[in-house]
Amino acid sequence: MKVKLRQERCKECGICVDACPKKAISFSDEISITGYRPVVVDDDQCIGCGICYTMCPDWVFEITGE
Numbered sequence: 819m820k821v822k823l824r825q826e827r828c829k830e831c832g833i834c835v836d837a838c839p840k841k842a843i844s845f846s847d848e849i850s851i852t853g854y855r856p857v858v859v860d861d862d863q864c865i866g867c868g869i870c871y872t873m874c875p876d877w878v879f880e881i882t883g884e
């Protein structure tokens with residue numbers, strides 16, 4: 819996994835979904851504890867570029883490099 823998520827912080831704004839160059843980010847079908855559909859990342863598509871980490875206003879992403 820190249821990206822770790824703190825899903826409880828996601829406010830479903832969609833900025834990262836639009837910004838990801840690999841279209842690896844989508845919204846979960848499940849509602850989070852805060853009432854939003856948090857993002858999920860397709861690990862097979864993710865290249866670990868860090869754009870989502872840079873763009874997210876709510877610090878949902880962590881880049882692990884693993």
Ligand code: SF4
Binds near residue numbers: 838842867870
């Ligand atoms: S690290 Fe890059 S490729 Fe991976 S989910 Fe974030 S924006 Fe997309």
Ligand code: SF4
Binds near residue numbers: 830832879
């Ligand atoms: S940019 Fe952050 S808050 Fe907005 S949808 Fe993506 S992870 Fe959620």
